[in-house]
Structure formats: structure tokens, C-alpha cells
Amino acid sequence: MVSIEPGRLYVVATPIGNLGDLSARARETLAGVDAIAAEDTRHTARLLGHLGLKQPLISLHEHNENERVAMLRQRLDSGSAIALVSDAGTPLISDPGYRLVRALREAGREVLAVPGPSSIVAALSVAGLPTDRFSYEGFLPARPASRRKRLTALAGLEHTLVVLESGRRLEAALADMVEAFGPEREAAICRELTKRFETTRLDTLAALVDWVAADPHRLKGEFVILIGGAPASSAEQAGLPPVEVMLQLLRQEGLGAKAAARIAAQLTGGSTNQIYTLAVQADKP
Structure with a gap:
């Protein structure tokens, strides 16, 4: 039996397609909290309907997350237990929730994971x-x-x-x-x-x-x-330093980005354009 503690946020993973993938702990958590912050309340309402649950829903998506943080923190401070879900899978992974979790961590609030499906x-x-x-x-x-x-x-x-x-x-x-x-x-x-x-x-x-x-x-x-990962470069196979180090050394000798990239490409067998991109990115503050 899951014990739901007041004043805590539960980050709950939900199915990415097959509803049978919802864990027993996730279902008990959703049933036990006082409210659920959801990316799309309509989508989550259908999931709750399937589970026979009727918890209050609060929308939390990329456009209103900043506004919701203070309100949800206040509810947690008053003793409510709240779950955070996304439309599918694990919240925060290319989904909303980071700002909320970060704010609660900085405020010393408890945030607990209820892991599960992830694409x-x-x-x-x-x-x-x-x-x-x-x-x-x-x-x-x-x-x-x-x-x-x-x-x-x-x-x-x-x-x-x-x-x-x-x-x-x-x-x-x-x-x-x-x-x-x-x-x-x-x-x-x-x-x-x-x-x-x-x-x-x-x-x-x-x-x-x-x-x-x-x-x-x-x-x-x-x-x-x-x-799949790139094959080991000819530079590594020959015992040469990584291309980033090579670029740094060539630039320290006064070569421009294009010239350094061209030489590094000749030594490593890599793409001049790709290495030039690395050189330009290294120049940025």
C-alpha cells in the first residue's frame, strides 16, 4: 500500500500507449493525492476515467508553468499532496515540469519519483x-x-x-x-x-x-x-589527440578556424565542414 505524505510532489510516469504499463504504485499514487498537475487535463481525465478516479486536475504546460509554480507551492505548503504527470511517459523528459521541480527543490520541498514508462x-x-x-x-x-x-x-x-x-x-x-x-x-x-x-x-x-x-x-x-555512434577516428587509431585538442593547439599557433579545420581534417580523415563547425563553436564565449 502506497503511503501518500502531505506537502509532497509526486512525479508520476504514465503509459506511452499501452494502459497496461501503468504501475500499481502509480495508480495508488494518483488515487491518493489531493490534486494532479497535468500537461493536458483532457488527456489525463481520460486516463483517470479508465482507472475509475476523479482527482481534481490542474493544467500545467509550457505556456503557464511559471504562473502555476507559486500556486502549487502554496498548496503544498498548506499540506496538499500533488502528483505531476505529462501526456505520456515520464514528466520533464521533453515535457513540462522542470521549473516546478526546480522551484520546489530550492524551497526545500520533497519531490518524489514514481518511475515507469519512457519512450x-x-x-x-x-x-x-x-x-x-x-x-x-x-x-x-x-x-x-x-x-x-x-x-x-x-x-x-x-x-x-x-x-x-x-x-x-x-x-x-x-x-x-x-x-x-x-x-x-x-x-x-x-x-x-x-x-x-x-x-x-x-x-x-x-x-x-x-x-x-x-x-x-x-x-x-x-x-x-x-x-549509432561514429566509428573511432583515424586520429584515435593513430594515437593522435582528440580533434578538439588538435584544433586548440593549431589555433594557439595563430591559424584561423578554416585553416585549422582543414589541417585537422587531413590528419584525422574527418569532415572539414564538421571540424570547422567545432572550431567556430569553440570560439564562442
Whole structure:
């Protein structure tokens, strides 16, 4: 039996698709709190209806979170126990809640985790790519130029990269990944995880572009994309320093960003454009 303590915030993970994934502890927590702060109250109301619960709902989303913090803190100070949920999965992971949790931590309030479903962890568990190290990037920039710039900056990572993407931008994002990472980089598309039409496809980026284009239904749903890490550079294999260190040394010798990038690319076998991007980013304060 879950013991709900007054004055505490419970961060509760909810299903990403299959309602059977809600834990017994999560259900008992939602049933025991005095109110639930929800990203979309209509969505959460349907979940509560399925569970036979009628807890009061308070909207908390990206547009009103700052306004809600003071009110929720006041309710906690008065002894209420409150749960925080997102539309699906674990709150704060590409969802609202950070400002609230941060404010409560700074105020010395108790914040407890009720863990459970997460599309990121679910995708990592079934994709077939290395999971000993990974980076979570969240949603890529919507603007093509910004997206390409960001992907170029990530291309040198030697561990699995996890991103989220919508169906309407999936084809454009995959095309940009081919350009940034190369057509032969291994990747996986996880679609509609835990739902009826759950699909996971592991292949090269070039093959995934063709796979998506072959069936318009593959553009429907919610997507987690995982990109395999870059192979060890020829510089590492030869015992040379990391490209960032190489750039720093070349810049200290008075070379401009373009010249330093060109030399570093020749030594490492890497992309001049990608290394130049690293050099420019290193110059920023």
C-alpha cells in the first residue's frame, strides 16, 4: 500500500500507449493525492476515467508553468499532496515540469519519483544499438538550417544518439541525418512504441530513407530515432589527440578556424565542414 505524505510532489510516469504499463504504485499514487498537475487535463481525465478516479486536475504546460509554480507551492505548503504527470511517459523528459521541480527543490520541498514508462528507454531496449553510453537530444530544431547545423555538431559522437521527431518532419530529418552522418551510419526508427502498430526498423540511414518513402503509413505516429555512434577516428587509431585538442593547439599557433579545420581534417580523415563547425563553436564565449 502506497503511503501518500502531505506537502509532497509526486512525479508520476504514465503509459506511452499501452494502459497496461501503468504501475500499481502509480495508480495508488494518483488515487491518493489531493490534486494532479497535468500537461493536458483532457488527456489525463481520460486516463483517470479508465482507472475509475476523479482527482481534481490542474493544467500545467509550457505556456503557464511559471504562473502555476507559486500556486502549487502554496498548496503544498498548506499540506496538499500533488502528483505531476505529462501526456505520456515520464514528466520533464521533453515535457513540462522542470521549473516546478526546480522551484520546489530550492524551497526545500520533497519531490518524489514514481518511475515507469519512457519512450527513450523503451526505444533503447529494442533498437539493437549500443546502450552502454548514449546521448538524448530531444526534439531537433524545426527549421531546416538549424537542424542541419545541430546534426553536424553531433556527428562526431561515438555513442548512440537518441532524438524525437514528428511524422511531418521525419523525411526531412532523415535526409539531413544522411548528409551529416553519412548514408552508411547505422540507425533505428522506433514508431508507436507499446501501441497496436509498434514498429522498430534497424538499418543504415540511407536504407531507412527508402523504407519510410516506400509506405506513407510509416509517417504516421510518434517517433524515436536512434543513430549509432561514429566509428573511432583515424586520429584515435593513430594515437593522435582528440580533434578538439588538435584544433586548440593549431589555433594557439595563430591559424584561423578554416585553416585549422582543414589541417585537422587531413590528419584525422574527418569532415572539414564538421571540424570547422567545432572550431567556430569553440570560439564562442
